[in-house]
Amino acid sequence: MSGPNTDYDPVEVTPLKAEQVDAMREAALAAIADATDLDGLKQVRLDHAGDRSPIALANREIGALPPQARKDAGQRIGKARGAINQSLAARQAVLEAEHEERMLAEEGVDVSLPTTRSRRGGRHPLTLQSELIADLFVAMGYEVAEGPVVEAEWLNFDALNLGRDHPARTMQDTFWTEPAENHVVLRTQTSPVQARTMLTRKPPIYVVCPGRVFRTDEYDATHSPMFHQVEGLVVDEGITMAHLKGTLDHFASQLFGDGITTRFRPSYFPFTEPSAEVDVKCFVCRGIDPESCRTCRGEGWIEWGGCGVVNPRVLIACGVDPDVYSGFAFGMGIDRSFMFRHNLEDLRPLFEGDVRFSAAFGSEI
Amino acid sequence: MKAPLSWILDHVDVPAGTTTDEITDRLTLTGLKLEAIESAGRDITGPLVIGRVLTMEPEPQKNGKTINWCTVDVGDANGTGEPQGIVCGAHNFKPGDLVATVLPGGVLPGSHGSGPVEIGARKTYGHLSAGMICSAQELGLGDDHDGIIVLPADAGEPGQDVRPVLGLDEETIEFEINPDRAYALSIRGIAREVLVSVEGASNFRDPAVRDTPAANADGHSVVVDDAEGCPVFVARRVTGFDPAAPTPDFMVQRITAAGMRPISLAVDITNYVMLETGRPIHGYDADKLTGAIVVRRARDGERLTTLDGTDRTLDAGDLVVTDDSGIIGLGGVMGGETTEMSGTTTSVLVESAHWDAVSMFRTGRRHKITSEAGKRNERGVDPTICEAAADRVVALLVEHGGGQADPGVTVVGTPPAMPVIDVPGDLAARVSGMPITEEQSIECLRAVGCDVDGSGTLSVTPPPWRPDLTDAQDFSEEVIRLVGYDRVPSVLPTPPSGRGLTRAQQLRRRVGRTLAGDGFVEVVTFPFVGAADLDALGLPADDARRDVLRLSNPLSAEAGSMTTTLLPGLLRAAGKNVGHGNTDVAIFETGTVTLPRHSGPAAILPVDRRPTDEEFAALDAALPAQPLHLAVVASGEATSGGWWGDARPVTWADAVEAVRSVSAALGLEVSVSSADRAPWHPGRCAELSVDGAVIGHAGEVHPTVCQAFGLPKRAVAAEVDLDLLLERAVHLRQAPTFSSYPVAKEDVALVVDTSVPAADVEAALREGAGELLESIRLFDVYTGDQVGEGKKSLAYALRFRALDRTLKEGEAAAARDAAVALAAERTGAVQRA
Numbered sequence A: 001m002s003g004p005n006t007d008y009d010p011v012e013v014t015p016l017k018a019e020q021v022d023a024m025r026e027a028a029l030a031a032i033a034d035a036t037d038l039d040g041l042k043q044v045r046l047d048h049a050g051d052r053s054p055i056a057l058a059n060r061e062i063g064a065l066p067p068q069a070r071k072d073a074g075q076r077i078g079k080a081r082g083a084i085n086q087s088l089a090a091r092q093a094v095l096e097a098e099h100e101e102r103m104l105a106e107e108g109v110d111v112s113l114p115t116t117r118s119r120r121g122g123r124h125p126l127t128l129q130s131e132l133i134a135d136l137f138v139a140m141g142y143e144v145a146e147g148p149v150v151e152a153e154w155l156n157f158d159a160l161n162l163g164r165d166h167p168a169r170t171m172q173d174t175f176w177t178e179p180a181e182n183h184v185v186l187r188t189q190t191s192p193v194q195a196r197t198m199l200t201r202k203p204p205i206y207v208v209c210p211g212r213v214f215r216t217d218e219y220d221a222t223h224s225p226m227f228h229q230v231e232g233l234v235v236d237e238g239i240t241m242a243h244l245k246g247t248l249d250h251f252a253s254q255l256f257g258d259g260i261t262t263r264f265r266p267s268y269f270p271f272t273e274p275s276a277e278v279d280v281k282c283f284v285c286r287g288i289d290p291e292s293c294r295t296c297r298g299e300g301w302i303e304w305g306g307c308g309v310v311n312p313r314v315l316i317a318c319g320v321d322p323d324v325y326s327g328f329a330f331g332m333g334i335d336r337s338f339m340f341r342h343n344l345e346d347l348r349p350l351f352e353g354d355v356r357f358s359a360a361f362g363s364e365i
Numbered sequence B: 001m002k003a004p005l006s007w008i009l010d011h012v013d014v015p016a017g018t019t020t021d022e023i024t025d026r027l028t029l030t031g032l033k034l035e036a037i038e039s040a041g042r043d044i045t046g047p048l049v050i051g052r053v054l055t056m057e058p059e060p061q062k063n064g065k066t067i068n069w070c071t072v073d074v075g076d077a078n079g080t081g082e083p084q085g086i087v088c089g090a091h092n093f094k095p096g097d098l099v100a101t102v103l104p105g106g107v108l109p110g111s112h113g114s115g116p117v118e119i120g121a122r123k124t125y126g127h128l129s130a131g132m133i134c135s136a137q138e139l140g141l142g143d144d145h146d147g148i149i150v151l152p153a154d155a156g157e158p159g160q161d162v163r164p165v166l167g168l169d170e171e172t173i174e175f176e177i178n179p180d181r182a183y184a185l186s187i188r189g190i191a192r193e194v195l196v197s198v199e200g201a202s203n204f205r206d207p208a209v210r211d212t213p214a215a216n217a218d219g220h221s222v223v224v225d226d227a228e229g230c231p232v233f234v235a236r237r238v239t240g241f242d243p244a245a246p247t248p249d250f251m252v253q254r255i256t257a258a259g260m261r262p263i264s265l266a267v268d269i270t271n272y273v274m275l276e277t278g279r280p281i282h283g284y285d286a287d288k289l290t291g292a293i294v295v296r297r298a299r300d301g302e303r304l305t306t307l308d309g310t311d312r313t314l315d316a317g318d319l320v321v322t323d324d325s326g327i328i329g330l331g332g333v334m335g336g337e338t339t340e341m342s343g344t345t346t347s348v349l350v351e352s353a354h355w356d357a358v359s360m361f362r363t364g365r366r367h368k369i370t371s372e373a374g375k376r377n378e379r380g381v382d383p384t385i386c387e388a389a390a391d392r393v394v395a396l397l398v399e400h401g402g403g404q405a406d407p408g409v410t411v412v413g414t415p416p417a418m419p420v421i422d423v424p425g426d427l428a429a430r431v432s433g434m435p436i437t438e439e440q441s442i443e444c445l446r447a448v449g450c451d452v453d454g455s456g457t458l459s460v461t462p463p464p465w466r467p468d469l470t471d472a473q474d475f476s477e478e479v480i481r482l483v484g485y486d487r488v489p490s491v492l493p494t495p496p497s498g499r500g501l502t503r504a505q506q507l508r509r510r511v512g513r514t515l516a517g518d519g520f521v522e523v524v525t526f527p528f529v530g531a532a533d534l535d536a537l538g539l540p541a542d543d544a545r546r547d548v549l550r551l552s553n554p555l556s557a558e559a560g561s562m563t564t565t566l567l568p569g570l571l572r573a574a575g576k577n578v579g580h581g582n583t584d585v586a587i588f589e590t591g592t593v594t595l596p597r598h599s600g601p602a603a604i605l606p607v608d609r610r611p612t613d614e615e616f617a618a619l620d621a622a623l624p625a626q627p628l629h630l631a632v633v634a635s636g637e638a639t640s641g642g643w644w645g646d647a648r649p650v651t652w653a654d655a656v657e658a659v660r661s662v663s664a665a666l667g668l669e670v671s672v673s674s675a676d677r678a679p680w681h682p683g684r685c686a687e688l689s690v691d692g693a694v695i696g697h698a699g700e701v702h703p704t705v706c707q708a709f710g711l712p713k714r715a716v717a718a719e720v721d722l723d724l725l726l727e728r729a730v731h732l733r734q735a736p737t738f739s740s741y742p743v744a745k746e747d748v749a750l751v752v753d754t755s756v757p758a759a760d761v762e763a764a765l766r767e768g769a770g771e772l773l774e775s776i777r778l779f780d781v782y783t784g785d786q787v788g789e790g791k792k793s794l795a796y797a798l799r800f801r802a803l804d805r806t807l808k809e810g811e812a813a814a815a816r817d818a819a820v821a822l823a824a825e826r827t828g829a830v831q832r833a
């Protein structure tokens, strides 16, 4: 007898009436719009879209409708729920954005606070100066040669035409090592590296030799028992003083600025003949009105180093045929170059190890 | 060499109007470098004039002094022509005398370091004193303050500038003289340089060209036993000389200007002639000589008291002058005390001898004598002017000392001949890169005094005052300097393609940059060390680092050797920083240390040929080993405290990490084991190895050592042999492979005895875990009640991953268990529950 309740009266299922569903939707949308924060919205979601919300309860009633009415009711409820969920999502996005904005505002810091926590390191300016000079010559095609600082007397003197009784030996006050008959010195110049280079390579030779050298000078503002030199040596066919001048002019302009050239004055070094003192044009006043210039002290030129054409005697002692090859050599103080390039009047800070000095130059000069 | 300009110009003419600057500029460009131009009156400005004393009234003062109130005629110099009223404290003058008067507005140099003094009109002793009558001292002309300067009666008219009268306007030029220009240690040589250098200079008057009397047998008897050491010996004699005769003013002024001290007429004359000709002269008190003079080499151990009062033991290489009494002088270097001229000398024997330069150099060095005579003799003097110089001395002694020249003239020996040298006619052009013709070369060589013959290859005889000109190339310098160094063109040579920096050079830069990036500051210290430094490091007596290379002539005995370790210098530098208030310090240094090999002498090889490869290798073998070391020292805070949190103090681990950081930059991994080595804390010292080779040590510095170097406790240090690191540096790094599959993480905590090194535990875990292990990290070390006495807990985070697949369930755990099992077996580790 029993069968589908086909004659169920839909009028009796009140919540599924169109007006009722519309009211539920409107109530939900109003509550969503009223939610001012994410917590409030959460509650609204429970109240109006949760399992126990009116619209959810109404949805359950659909089954009680006669089949012909279910489709309508289902569509009605489905549309209303869609509208509510869409509104919830939109409101959620708005409130989340507001929340994040508020949070970021609250998280603001004073970015002017100190940030330094660790020490800054730095390399020694003389190391940097040496490397800079080496790089200038490497760019010209030279290589960087090196040798020991505790050196054989023969290489430091004899091979360089500074014989045992050469008055020039007293020009360079030498540190000798014990026992004296071992003939070992602290090199007084980087020139023994030139001799070593000629003894171990075949021309053409284009090298620079930066390094530490020693003289028995008492330590004061302008003298140090240890200092740094860079020497250059070229041995090739047809090398002349003009090539020496060209090279030093180029070196000077690279190190001190465009247009800074050099000047030669006759001088004497046993390992070169002819020999010259080389002055570099003052890069501060450029020789124009030098009277008040502190860098060159009114000269317009700064004494920079020594140079010359390699003495054939040196070539012979080092196994280079002077009938085929000629060469030039030059040498200057790295410390001295650094001092006038960077306006340092007393050299002692270079060797005192005060971190404030090195650190001031960082890792590049 | 200091040369009064007027003296130079006595011997050469320059065109009228040539300034001193023009002369010195030219000389500098041709090789006599200007050091300074001095003049006695340089610091005097304003009116300094001749005054004639008109009246002087002595006025006794209450303080016992008597002053003179003077009126002085200064012509128109005061602008009025009226006599000038001046108070003067001196009494050595009288009305009518001419005096040096400085008027108000004048500035005098001042004395005793007072600085310049401006003269004004001032009230003193009841008068308005308008100026000052000057003493020699007040004008900077010496120490004579006994009275004012009274000028010669013919000095000039009142009101004229007094500077020329007193030689205050005389300029003295100081030159730097290089060893190859010894001839310029004389007015003669400088005047000759003016002749060849200064445009338009002419009329060179050689002070060494004189008519000299011929040698005869009547002179003092001289025997030269060693003609090589003393090729020429000239002796002349002056008798009846007045020892009290004053040295003439011009001579005093010139000698003083040249930097020598006037002593007595006879000595001053020998010095004057030396300055003028370059030839050192020695004067003996002839009455103190006994018998013939003999020149010979000394015998080892003979003694002589030289006239500086020093008793010297002579060497067989020294040349000596003797008479019957024994040795009376160190030939060419310094005379002896016994025959020295004195205030009673009336008879002078003048010695003008040429000495072998090398002997002079050796004797000077051996006896540490530097004298004006020695300086010239060891550099080489013109051997042909001995007679002329002696004759000049005799003439001056006669002229100013009232003596008579003895007719006896002794000349022993003859000057050595100058060599003839072949010089290619085009050499100067080839050397300079300038188009210098052969004719130009010949002209220049003749200008400097050479004889030149031939063409193509020139036969050149240098002048006798140029013993330095021995090689063909020496002559090219003479030519080029006269043509002008300033005319050498500037041409860049074209080197072949270079290979850039060597690998070691690149790596050293990398090491420096790495440490600087890690917060260390590079310093450079001297490599000298002393026993006290090594003691301060706490090195045991048998420590190899005590085997140092000693210097024969250190600057200070406390640092008399080459260091074997960078640490003393670096610790000292760190201590200095702390002393300056920079308590957070982290520094590093790279430098060679010197490790003696005790391998015998480095030969003095010949220089007329290349050494053989064996000879060259032997030279290197004779040198000490000089490995490049790297050391770091740090103290204080590694990270400072602040709003972010607390400071982190430097610990032993920072020292190890510095080396690890450098090693990593070289592609190397450091293994560490504990060690006990000075100067480190015995419980906090790590021995560092790479590829099985010990490269150095790192850790906390021993507290006693910290104290010795002025560092707070817990300073840390590391020192490694950088060469060992650099030679192992990875050259070509291989591209890595890594897995994209998920990672499996396993943590384990292992309890071991505290004596077990964490590195051992980790090694066992690694090995036991096998190839699935990707990484392992020690994230906690715990000691305390929960693990018990003598134990520590090490907590490791292990990450497992396979290259080719996702790990199966349990695979990572199995690998972990295997790792723990091996750690247990190797180190006794027990897994913590």
Ligand SMILES: [Zn+2]
Pocket (backbone or CB within 6 Å): A282, A283, A284, A285, A286, A287, A290, A293, A294, A295, A296, A297, A298, A299, A300, A301
């Ligand atoms: Zn300047």
